[in-house]
Amino acid sequence: MNLKNFHIVFIIVCLIVTIGFGLWAFQEYRHSRALEDLLLGITALLMLVALVFYGRWFWRKLKRMPSSTLLIAALGLSLYQLLPRTVEACSVCFKDPDSALVQGAQSGVLFLVIVIYGLLTGMLALGYTWYRRSQSLPS
Secondary structure (H helix, E strand, O other), X not given: OOHHHHHHHHHHHHHHXXXXXXXXXXXXXXXXXXXXXXXXXXXXXXXXHHHHHHHHHHHHHOOOOOHHHHHHHHHHXXXXXXXXXXXXXXXXXXXXXXXXXXXXXXXXXXXXXXXHHHHHHHHHHHHHHHHHHHHHOOO
16 A cells, blocks of 8 residues: 555545544533533534645545545554454543542543654654754755
């Protein structure tokens, strides 16, 4: 599978996961009426729209689509639909929100988000620094 095929499959998988996440967030909002669940659902909806536009742009950019890519995407979609619904959420999601287990999981997620966004910000700053240095080089 070449890089273009993988890119199409990756876009399709991202669309599927975004749809699932958005549905989950809106369902959680319906039960809890928490503002963060609504914001997560709206963010997922916005990301879904952005992915659809990006996917259409990339699809048009390719001259013709190999059938193997579509076959792999259809296989991925069917495997996702065959998963039992019990594996979609862990038992922590259905327990007491004030328990130490849930608070530990939330702290772990917060730590990972901080690390990942810190690394991404550092990479962006490094790229910007390289760009500024390349502009000052004589041509």
